[in-house]
Amino acid sequence: MAKLLSCVLGPRLYRVYRDRGPSRIRRIRDVAEDTTQPTPLEPSWESYYQPRTLEKHADSILALASVLWSISYYSSPLAVFYLYRKGYLTMSKVVAISHYVGTLMLLLAGIACLRGIGRWTNPQYIQFITILEDAHRFGTPEHKKKLASYNFDFRSWPVDFRWDEATSRSDSRNVPLLRSEPKHRSAVNGFLHAIKKLPCQIASFIVAHTFGRRMLYPGSVYLLQKALMPMLLQGQARLVEECNGKRAKLQACDGNEIDTMFMDRRETSERQGQKLVICCEGNAGFYEVGCLSTPLDAGYSVLGWNHPGFAGSTGVPLPQNEANAMDVVIQYAIHHLGFLPEDIILYAWSIGGFTATWAAMSYPDISALILDASFDDLVPLALKVMPESWRGLVTRTVRQHLNLNNGEQLCRYQGPVLLVRRTKDEIITTTVPEDIMSNRGNDLLLKLLQHRYPKVMGEEGVRVVREWLEASTPMEETSVYSRYEVEDDWCLSVLKSYEAENGGEFPWSVGEDMTPEGRRQLALFLARKHLQNFEATHCTPLPPQDFHLPWSL
Numbered sequence: 001m002a003k004l005l006s007c008v009l010g011p012r013l014y015r016v017y018r019d020r021g022p023s024r025i026r027r028i029r030d031v032a033e034d035t036t037q038p039t040p041l042e043p044s045w046e047s048y049y050q051p052r053t054l055e056k057h058a059d060s061i062l063a064l065a066s067v068l069w070s071i072s073y074y075s076s077p078l079a080v081f082y083l084y085r086k087g088y089l090t091m092s093k094v095v096a097i098s099h100y101v102g103t104l105m106l107l108l109a110g111i112a113c114l115r116g117i118g119r120w121t122n123p124q125y126i127q128f129i130t131i132l133e134d135a136h137r138f139g140t141p142e143h144k145k146k147l148a149s150y151n152f153d154f155r156s157w158p159v160d161f162r163w164d165e166a167t168s169r170s171d172s173r174n175v176p177l178l179r180s181e182p183k184h185r186s187a188v189n190g191f192l193h194a195i196k197k198l199p200c201q202i203a204s205f206i207v208a209h210t211f212g213r214r215m216l217y218p219g220s221v222y223l224l225q226k227a228l229m230p231m232l233l234q235g236q237a238r239l240v241e242e243c244n245g246k247r248a249k250l251q252a253c254d255g256n257e258i259d260t261m262f263m264d265r266r267e268t269s270e271r272q273g274q275k276l277v278i279c280c281e282g283n284a285g286f287y288e289v290g291c292l293s294t295p296l297d298a299g300y301s302v303l304g305w306n307h308p309g310f311a312g313s314t315g316v317p318l319p320q321n322e323a324n325a326m327d328v329v330i331q332y333a334i335h336h337l338g339f340l341p342e343d344i345i346l347y348a349w350s351i352g353g354f355t356a357t358w359a360a361m362s363y364p365d366i367s368a369l370i371l372d373a374s375f376d377d378l379v380p381l382a383l384k385v386m387p388e389s390w391r392g393l394v395t396r397t398v399r400q401h402l403n404l405n406n407g408e409q410l411c412r413y414q415g416p417v418l419l420v421r422r423t424k425d426e427i428i429t430t431t432v433p434e435d436i437m438s439n440r441g442n443d444l445l446l447k448l449l450q451h452r453y454p455k456v457m458g459e460e461g462v463r464v465v466r467e468w469l470e471a472s473t474p475m476e477e478t479s480v481y482s483r484y485e486v487e488d489d490w491c492l493s494v495l496k497s498y499e500a501e502n503g504g505e506f507p508w509s510v511g512e513d514m515t516p517e518g519r520r521q522l523a524l525f526l527a528r529k530h531l532q533n534f535e536a537t538h539c540t541p542l543p544p545q546d547f548h549l550p551w552s553l
Contacts, residue, residue: 003126008116010129011153012059013049014233017240051125055118058111065108070222132156148247151236154259154312160248163328166335200396207393208401215385216351216378216402217317219284220309228286232311235288239263243296249312250305250332252324259312260305260329261287262337263296270299275367276339278329278359279304280352282373286311291349291372291542298544300345303337305329319354319403326355330363341365345549349373350427350538357409364414368550372420373538375428375440376407376447384430407444411451414506416550419445419531420542423472427538442469445531453526456511461523468524472533481528484520491525492553494518499553 051059072079083089088097119125128150135143136158144158214221225232239245243263250258265273277295279302281287287304288311296302308315308325315321333339345368348356353374360369375381379398386394398404410417421441426433428440436442446465450457457465464484471477498510511519529551534542 003129004116004120006129006133007119007125008113010116010119010125010132011156013051013125013128013150013152015151015237016049016124016128017149017151017237049124052118052122055115055122055125058115058118061111062108062115067223067226070226074223128152148240151233151240154249155257155314157247157249157312159251159257161328161332161336162251163253163324163331166331200393201400203393204397204400207397212397212402213316213318217283217307217309219282219286219307220317224284225311228289232286232288235286236261239288239292248332250325250328252308252315252321252328254315254321254324256308256315256321256325257313258305258308258325258328259287259310260303260332261292262304263302264337265299265301268299272299273301275343275345276301276303276333276337277345277347278302278333280326280346280348280356281307281310282350282352283307283317285349285352291347291352294542294544294547295345295347298547301339303329303333318401322355323358326359327362330359342367345370347372347547349542351404353406354404354409357406357413360413360415361409366413366415368416368418368552369410369413370418370420370547370550371406371410371441371444372534372542373422373425373428373441374406374419374444376410376444377440378402378404380430380440381428407447410444410448414504416552417448417530418548418550419448420546421445421531421533422538422540423533423535425538433537436472437466437470441531442466445469445527448530449523449526452506452508453510453522454507455509455514456519456522456526458519460516461519464520465523465527468527469531473535474533477528477533481524484517484524486521486524488525491522494522495553504553 080089087093119129131143131146131150132152135147139158144160147158218224236245236247239261240247246262246264248260248262250260252258267273277300279287279290279292279295281290281292281304285291286306290304292302292304305325306313307317308321309317313325315325330344333344334341341363342365344363344366346356346359346366347370349372351374353371356369356371356374360366379395382394382398382402383391419441421439423436424433425439425441429435429438430440431438446457446462449465450462453461464480468477468480471480495510498508502508511522514522532546532548534540534546536542
């Protein structure tokens, strides 16, 4: 009877992985091959779980009910308004509707019991549920290794690492996400001002926690995840079976559970396999099918993770939750996987730049930071897609609840940085994709250089860098570079001499006693070293041969 109850309440089983041994681990030996094409997923060696007829049909009915519930949830305000207008919200009719809902719930519970009976008669599921129960009861590496042979509803996966397991560093949750300016006003005026702002604050909260965060992170919408589920399962199978990926559940300090996948290349012959690249996906990206493939195909050890509320991760993708998730991912890499911070590279695509810059700011010993198709501030991009009349509400909502202040966080990191700018980006431009100067990656570069080299990046330095940024082809870049007669060797010697005399902590005062021509040369040299153009749209995968580590003295 206990086993039958476990089958009724147990998770859905998607796939059983075959143990092919180390010989099936894919090793990338020659990046110079045609890696621009996506790697085939080779479904011939995947082993799907075969449910019995009763379980299969019951699962289909419950899945349909789940989708209908999700649709009704999102459309509930309209439904309530319609019922109110039609006079259906009287007490007697509400009671009648409740009876219908109760009957439907009992029917679904009966279908769930039938599904459990179907599982109970399937030896493959019985074997799985036994292994799952043993993994929760004993938690030994041997039991977890057996459990890794199954792909199932991740909510039932046991926790592999908790945020408080490592106590060697201070609690990074004290790092502020945004430093607010001090306000000087009397207590009475401050109280009256707070009362006047209360309606606006309530409106901002409602906007941020309803459609605002779903527009910002569409990957957290259940219907989209349901549509992508076959692709996610396929991508996950490739990582596990072809790349020997190790899936793990991490628990963040806010209680959210984060779904991760680790591919270890330290035992391969490639030198870059000793480095770990932690990938931060975009607002509709998942590690199963996201930017993770770029450093993986380039031969690095890779750790991917899903945003809170994405696929197997729980919670909602709000800025503090994102930071908490990133914190436990970094600690997992250092304290469980055994990588030193100096061997960790952060690679972020699009909105993933927020968590990557937060991690770089909070863990200053991180080796390098690569931001691909990212931006400096969310407000200009939010204003681009919202009505002009909403400008005040949008700005206030972003600043108070969805403040992705990438530029500010980036300036608090001292290590090597590389920005990848998409020359045909249609997402982080504030006008049209053809207007390359409206790409917010430009502003991210300027903020970084102005913070690190303020004497070089004066009015004239900003002007020549903007002129260089207008170039969208290598030929145009070279033309601007040669017009100002930039001597790379001279620029390099100046920077090395300054570092030797004054140390490497930013900001630098290099260029203070330099001629305008010298400052212009340095400005262009530094811009070229910190930004790499990629002729593509926002969602085009970065080819492995274009994955370069940032420049460093």
